[in-house]
Amino acid sequence: MNRFHRLGVLAAGALLAAMAQGAAGEPLAALPPLPAPKPAQVALGRLLFFDPRLSGDAAISCATCHDPKKGWGDGKALSTGYPGSEYFRNSQSIVNAAYYRRGYWDGRMDGRDLPTLVRDHLTEAHFMQADGRLLIERMRQVPEYEETFTKAMGGEPTYGRILNAITAFIQTIASRNAALDRHLKGEAGALSPAAAEGLRLFQGKAGCIQCHDGALLSDQQFHALGVPENAAVYAQPLRHITFRRFMKTLGVPNYDNLREDVGLYGVTKEPGDRGKFRTPSLREVALTAPYMHNGSLATLDDVMDFYNRSGGAHPNKSPLLQPLGLGDGEKRALVEFLKSLSGEPIVVERPILPDYKLRTLGKN
Amino acid sequence: MRRIPGAILIGVAAGLLLGAGVLAGTAPAQSQKPPALGPLPPVPVPRDNPMSPAKVELGRLLFFDPRLSGDASTSCASCHNPEAGWGDGSDVSRGYPGTQHWRNSQTVLNAAHYTKLFWAGEVTSLEGQAEAAATGNVAGNGDPIMMEERLRQIPEYVQRFKAVFGTDRPLIGDVWKAIAAFERTLVSSPDQVTFDRFAKGDARALGEEAKRGLALFQGKAGCIQCHSGPLASDENYHNLGVPKNPAFEEDPLRQITLRFQHYSRGVPEPLYRAADRDLGLYYTTKRDEDKGKFRTPTLRELKYTAPYMHNGAFFTLEEVVDFYDQDGGQDPGKSPLLRPLRLSAQDKKDLVAFLLSLSSDKPIVVPRPALPGYAAIK
Numbered sequence: 166m167n168r169f170h171r172l173g174v175l176a177a178g179a180l181l182a183a184m185a186q187g188a189a190g191e192p193l194a195a196l197p198p199l200p201a202p203k204p205a206q207v208a209l210g211r212l213l214f215f216d217p218r219l220s221g222d223a224a225i226s227c228a229t230c231h232d233p234k235k236g237w238g239d240g241k242a243l244s245t246g247y248p249g250s251e252y253f254r255n256s257q258s259i260v261n262a263a264y265y266r267r268g269y270w271d272g273r274m275d276g277r278d279l280p281t282l283v284r285d286h287l288t289e290a291h292f293m294q295a296d297g298r299l300l301i302e303r304m305r306q307v308p309e310y311e312e313t314f315t316k317a318m319g320g321e322p323t324y325g326r327i328l329n330a331i332t333a334f335i336q337t338i339a340s341r342n343a344a345l346d347r348h349l350k351g352e353a354g355a356l357s358p359a360a361a362e363g364l365r366l367f368q369g370k371a372g373c374i375q376c377h378d379g380a381l382l383s384d385q386q387f388h389a390l391g392v393p394e395n396a397a398v399y400a401q402p403l404r405h406i407t408f409r410r411f412m413k414t415l416g417v418p419n420y421d422n423l424r425e426d427v428g429l430y431g432v433t434k435e436p437g438d439r440g441k442f443r444t445p446s447l448r449e450v451a452l453t454a455p456y457m458h459n460g461s462l463a464t465l466d467d468v469m470d471f472y473n474r475s476g477g478a479h480p481n482k483s484p485l486l487q488p489l490g491l492g493d494g495e496k497r498a499l500v501e502f503l504k505s506l507s508g509e510p511i512v513v514e515r516p517i518l519p520d521y522k523l524r525t526l527g528k529n
Numbered sequence: 530m531r532r533i534p535g536a537i538l539i540g541v542a543a544g545l546l547l548g549a550g551v552l553a554g555t556a557p558a559q560s561q562k563p564p565a566l567g568p569l570p571p572v573p574v575p576r577d578n579p580m581s582p583a584k585v586e587l588g589r590l591l592f593f594d595p596r597l598s599g600d601a602s603t604s605c606a607s608c609h610n611p612e613a614g615w616g617d618g619s620d621v622s623r624g625y626p627g628t629q630h631w632r633n634s635q636t637v638l639n640a641a642h643y644t645k646l647f648w649a650g651e652v653t654s655l656e657g658q659a660e661a662a663a664t665g666n667v668a669g670n671g672d673p674i675m676m677e678e679r680l681r682q683i684p685e686y687v688q689r690f691k692a693v694f695g696t697d698r699p700l701i702g703d704v705w706k707a708i709a710a711f712e713r714t715l716v717s718s719p720d721q722v723t724f725d726r727f728a729k730g731d732a733r734a735l736g737e738e739a740k741r742g743l744a745l746f747q748g749k750a751g752c753i754q755c756h757s758g759p760l761a762s763d764e765n766y767h768n769l770g771v772p773k774n775p776a777f778e779e780d781p782l783r784q785i786t787l788r789f790q791h792y793s794r795g796v797p798e799p800l801y802r803a804a805d806r807d808l809g810l811y812y813t814t815k816r817d818e819d820k821g822k823f824r825t826p827t828l829r830e831l832k833y834t835a836p837y838m839h840n841g842a843f844f845t846l847e848e849v850v851d852f853y854d855q856d857g858g859q860d861p862g863k864s865p866l867l868r869p870l871r872l873s874a875q876d877k878k879d880l881v882a883f884l885l886s887l888s889s890d891k892p893i894v895v896p897r898p899a900l901p902g903y904a905a906i907k
Contacts, residue, residue: 221670222600223627249601250675290672294599298793299628299666302785402682402903410678421681421698521781527805529788 190378193368195346196448197380199263202333205317210334212313212516213327218303219287221294224248227286227331230256233513236452237338242460243397243404246291251403253395253411253426255460258453260511261446263336266385270458272443273415273432279335280328287328291407297324305529309519340448340508348505356505363502366495371472373447373499375485382447382506387429389440390486391477395459399424426459440479451504465503469496563757566747567728568719569829570759572641578656578706580713587689588711590898591704596679597663599670602626605662605708608634611894614833615715620841621776621783628667629782631790631807633841636834638893639827641713642760648839649809650766650824655709663705666793667786677701685901715893717829723886735886742883745876750853752880754866755825761887766810766822769867770858773806774840807839821862832888846884850877 202210213219217226225247230239237258239245246252254270262268265276274282286292287300304310304322311321318326345364347355356364367373376384398404412420415431429438442458456462462471471477473496476486491499574580591597595604603625608617615637617623624630632648640646646658663669663676680686680699690699693707719725724743726734735743746752755763777783791804794812810819823839831837836844843849852858854877857867872880 218627221627221666222602222625224600247600249596249599290599290675294670294672296666296670296793299785299789302789302792305788306781306785400905402905405906406675406678406682406903409681410672410674413674413678521785523779523781524784526778526784527803529802529804 190374190376190384191380193345193349193374193378193382194380195349196261196264196339196341199336199339202336203317205313206330206333207337209310209313209317210330210332211513212310212518213331214334215516216518219293219295219300219327220247221296221299222248223303225293227259228515230292231259233511233515236260236449236454237511238453240454242455242463243395246407247294249403250291250407251401252291253398253404253408254458255455257445258449259335260338260449260453261340261381263339264381264446265383265443267443270442270445271428271432272387279332280325283328283331283335284324291411297327300324300327303521306521306524307519308522338511338513340506340511343448343508344505345502346508357501359498359501360505361502362495363498363500363505366491366499367502370495371489371491371499372485372487373472376444376483377447383444385444387438387441387443388483388485389428389442389479389481390457390471391440391479391482392442392457392459392471393461393477394425395461398426398459428458437481440481447503448506449508451507465500466496469499563753563763564759566724566743566753566757566761567759568722568725569639569642569717572713572716574713575654575656578709580710581693583689584693584707584710585714586711587686587693588707588709589895590686590689590900591708592711593897594900596683597669597671597676597704598625599672599675600626601679603669605637605659606897608662608668609637611892611897614638614830614835614892616834618835620774620836620844624667624782624786625670628786629776629780630667631777631783631786632839633836635826636830637712637715638830638834639716639760641709641716642827643762643764643824645764645824648807648823648826649813650764651813655712656705659705659708659712660701667789673701676704679903680704682903682906683901684904715895717889717893721889721891722829723888723890724883727886736882738879738882739886740883741876742879742881742886745872745880746883750870750872750876750880751866751868752853756828761828762825764824766819766824767864767866768809768821768823768860768862769838769852770821770860770863771838771840771842771852772858774842776840777805809839818862821860828884828887830888830893832885833892846881847877850880 214227217223219226230244231237232239237260239256242255244252244254244256257270263279268274268276268282274285276282287295288297301322301324304314304327314320314322314326318330320326344355344360376386376388378384398408409420412423412431417423417427417431425440427439429441430436451465454464456468462468469491472486473489473491475488476482592605595601595607597604608622609615610617616634620633622630622632622634635648641655644653646652646655652658652661663671664673677699680690686699690696690703694700694703696703717725719729723734723739755765755767757763777787788801788804790812791801796808796812796815806821808820810822811817831846837849843852850872853867854870854872856869857863
């Protein structure tokens with residue numbers, strides 16, 4: 166928990182500094198390059214990303230909730246999760262996932278350790294409910310996989326190699342050359358006049374940059390915005406089940422009677438962290454509706470309205486949120502700017518997966 | 530696994546008490562008379578899980594409830610189907626979706642009389658069996674907390690658990706207790722079993738064939754050496770050299786599960802690399818002499834529980850009798866108790882007639898309950 170305390174102190178310091186300076190933050194920039202994984206590992210990771218045999222009942226793959234055709238999320242307010250369950254948060258796009266310092270909406274995992282983040286997805290009861298040892302044997306039953314693991318990963322399928330191959334693939338799913346990036350490089354006309362006006366508002370009157378700053382357009386910190394609860398989490402039995410199980414496994418007190426998503430508090434148990442969630446990147450945001458940790462805002466227009474009225478109500482709500490007094494034209498300009506954050510299309514076709522084949526019994 | 534040293538200690542102690550025969554072999558020495566066949570005693574009930582009608586009824590609901598699995602698809606009854614003799618009727622069980630199991634699904638009938646559950650005696654109580662099956666990756670693949678929270682979301686279960694266990698919400702440990710209590714009602718009634726009526730003094734209950742079969746069973750055929758006592762099982766471990774089931778050469782999903790069992794049970798790598806059969810008791814003990822040994826199953830209710838053996842290698846009792854007649858199969862570790870029996874065709878018919886007399890006159894079935902539904906919690 167020490168890390169979180171430090172994060173909290175840092176955040177408080179940054180917050181005070183931001184308040185003193187008015188709207189400030191790290192300058193917007195193009196994303197730095199990621200370590201380039203080996204193409205053979207990426208190719209293998211792509212197959213695994215789409216392979217439902219990586220889930221307990223072989224029904225869902227990573228792509229079920231991170232669908233390239235839906236902005237690498239699932240397009241739903243609240244994600245589906247493992248068969249027999251329903252999830253209680255929005256499925257985040259995995260575009261640029263490799264840039265986050267903390268993983269998940271509540272930051273409960275180290276984002277820089279992507280293989281472990283992948284492992285958590287594969288094994289969690291609400292996601293893919295798979296046993297890593299069983300996955301190895303499933304991979305070993307597919308001759309193309311045995312061959313590819315040997316060539317790309319240096320040996321037969323192991324749990325670690327499965328995780329590393331998927332990580333290699335995820336490291337290639339990043340935003341490149343968005344209109345904003347071209348604008349920042351000095352390309353005249355990269356931003357439409359409306360988007361350019363939106364950029365000014367983003368960095369000025371609207372104050373978005375206070376949290377959505379830097380190359381990722383995220384300060385990587387945790388803030389409470391007072392996003393309204395999504396009533397479906399508690400009204401729909403399957404979601405409420407998953408919610409309670411999740412909070413119980415985090416050790417959240419009184420999880421049985423909880424009717425709010427406590428966010429970072431579930432990890433730190435610090436009362437001041439209740440209702441805080443990690444600032445998401447705004448890159449590709451036009452493709453990743455609906456918005457917020459519980460998908461409660463359907464469109465970017467809704468999001469503009471939400472911030473314009475200083476967010477919602479929460480005891481821990483960030484003081485950065487103030488009424489913005491934006492007119493309709495200004496909100497439209499901001500949305501135009503947000504649309505300029507979509508990079509070149511990331512085209513990844515759904516692969517044809519290699520089949521199980523019989524092995525010679527006793528030669529493993 | 531932690532139980533094993535204890536079990537060995539008890540074995541040693543028993544050996545010291547009873548003589549070298551128990552230590553050296555897997556069955557009582559020839560000179561010792563095996564426990565007699567006879568009607569089953571009242572079902573044993575653990576002191577920490579007393580029976581009550583409300584608990585049994587709760588256990589019946591849970592037994593049939595697929596929400597006690599990972600993806601809410603698979604209940605106990607999926608592989609222990611009352612209409613299939615409380616097994617699943619196939620040679621090797623179906624397992625969890627996306628998998629195929631690797632062993633025959635054993636009947637639940639009279640399981641309450643075992644002290645060792647599963648084919649290789651991996652657990653020692655019905656409660657432990659229920660938990661292991663519901664959470665096992667190729668069986669139920671359930672997450673205990675997820676299952677507990679599902680039950681919490683079902684008002685009728687909350688009420689029933691409160692009434693039976695006194696808790697404000699269902700607890701997963703009580704789930705296994707309720708299921709075990711239900712299973713303790715799934716036992717043969719002596720008045721419904723031909724042989725039991727005979728054993729209790731109705732000399733005319735057994736036909737002539739079955740009477741001759743009983744004599745063979747206890748004599749020339751030597752079945753009683755292992756199939757002894759009221760349960761017709763010594764609950765000991767024996768290697769019979771049961772032939773391989775070709776399913777493991779024909780179905781990729783079975784091959785996956787076979788290797789998974791080797792891997793997850795921690796056998797040495799060379800054995801994993803060579804995995805081609807179920808190693809039985811060896812997974813638990815890691816002693817070479819335990820390879821291929823399985824716990825003697827009861828012979829009660831055989832009429833309803835085909836196919837037979839840990840891998841369902843035989844579909845009829847005639848095949849089973851033929852197998853023993855030719856001294857079992859081929860295996861270096863095969864039990865010395867298996868000898869050529871030289872049974873005549875009539876002997877074999879007589880034995881089968883006797884075996885059938887160990888089954889209830891009518892199949893023991895229980896109606897499938899209507900399951901209570903989820904409801905939002907205010």
